[in-house]
Amino acid sequence: MTQVIEHGGGVWSIKVPIPDNPLGHTLVHLLDTDPGPVLVDTGWDDPDSWDTLAAGVAACGTTVEDLHGVLVTHHHPDHHGLSGRVRETSGAWIAMHAADAHVVRRTRAQEPGRWLDYLATKLAAAGAPDEHLAPLHAARASGRTRTLPGLNAALPDREIVPGELLDLAGRRLRAIWTPGHTPGHVCLHLDEEHPARHPGRGRLFSGDHLLPGITPHIGLYEDPDDPATVTDPLGDYLDSLERIGRLGVAEVLPAHQHAFTEPAARVAELLDHHEARLSDLRTLLAAPLTPWQIAERMEWNRPWEQIPHGSRTIAVSEAEAHLRRLVKLGFAEAVPGGDPVTYQAV
Template sequence: MRATPPVEDLGEGLWSVPVPIPGNPLGYTLVYVLESPRGPVLVDAGWPHEDSWGALTAGLAAIGTGVADVHGVVLTHFHPDHSGLAERVRAASGAWIAMHGADADLVRRLRAHTPEEHRDLQAERMAEAGASPDEVARLRAAPPRMAPPAPPDRELADGDLLDLPRRKLRTVWTPGHSPGHICLHLEDADVLFTGDHVLPRITPHLGLYTLDTDEDPLSAYLDSLTGLDAVPATRALPAHEHRFTGPAARAAEIAAHHEDKLDRLAALLDARPATLWDLSARLPWARPWAEMGTLARRMAAAETAAHLRTLERRGRARRRDAPGGTPGWTAPRAPARP
């Protein structure tokens, strides 16, 4: 578990408030607080837990303000370690909540089903990927994940300025980690809030969670990494780990990492179709496949699916659908099976 850093004054009316994520190896989310004449605006809000709420309220008090004073919360994306406390902040202060329209649409779709329905759908997708019946059964028996966040009051698009008096905080749409992930360029302070898009040491999860879609999250992510070249900011303030300089250079390193992973995956393909689960098991991960739990394997398979989708788009992989069976992938010139 990462040690939680202190609340920090970053200068120019900007603060960093670490909010813990209990039981998660990431350790904490860095919530950023921007001072404004109408009250502070938060960039992200933190995980929905009493310990997290206590850290957020104590951090705001340490910088001379409080939850009731918050003017707005802008979310880099909808994941619970970023959005989880936003609704509670809104209830305490009347603050607006903003996120990109693509994530707002996704939140509305997620809220149309119960957490139990989502868990069962995930189990069906694991079976489609080639997971064993035992693993599918373990996921069905697991507690359902938490409900998605409340829909935002305001939806953002690329290039939009936030409601932040006397400051210029501009939306930079960076899809990939989520469909509506955004970075935020504080143009009057040479700062780019990168959310999970660009982190100093690790890379964000990129998942394709259903094969029955035309989405290509990895290609979208690689394009949005390249797009950071056009953002004139040298100081990066990520949601995890620590601050760093040169976000465009770090983005290029992450892109190279994914290109290497695409090459590794392509090298595993041959004439015989392999399932998504089998290919995932043969790739290198931070933790060996044999030591992963069911949920970790599901996320790894979703990331493999995202890389396979990009290989398909580039003509480097071919999907073979068996009627009523499990899909498989081969090298692009592999002969069709009789």
């Protein structure tokens, strides 16, 4: 299978594999600039992924050693994972939005087991059964927390400031803040004529924000050190989608699947999808349910019984994000006195 695709105008994509993941690969993009080549994302921290990235960069006519910088769309390990090794090899700078840079610094500074403790407590409060919590407690007790992904990712040394042209001579690249998938997710707008002269305002490196055939995960923004903060990631995502839909780009270069055109139509599909989910959730909440019970009853890409442990945790977080949106809109509320807490439509 071809690992490198040339998109024209000094832009390539490299299919960097994600081990043991149904997504298959991350599309790492390489952009020619006057000071040198720049990557958009890096891929998962894995030996095979590194070899594929290095071979792909070579197929684009350069080397990892010659990379000038890395623009990270968001902090997840399939995007930011190899940034540390890229910087070690090339000396490239690493840039990220401040909100996600904060997550990276927090993760590096914390004792690794802190996250598992927080996650287990949060899932218990959401109504998760003991058999779901047991593997988290076992991992904490065994010390396997040192293998959590993302711990080797680079601390960013530059900030991506939304709205400003990035300091990349020879290119017009502007960041657009698109929170939702993560608090600091950014899309990068290459505001230049499309090389095939497609109508529209250039091209968009969309990260995970806008994908052609799948819906990105929208879960709660977690901060173990600030549990009192109440965020609305789904509301953030929907607002961000509408901003991107109005941009009018000719082509989208996402981090998964494939490049595509007509982004406004895809934005409309995603807005409709989440509106339908919120409507279905209001119907489910005719009787009080815990977040875990809500997740069990929501529609996923497979029956709940076939969803593996880690994906169930993600599903509960996504259910909570939709639930939090309903509460903010005044369509649901917590039932007083429940332990774990239950919610009901109003």
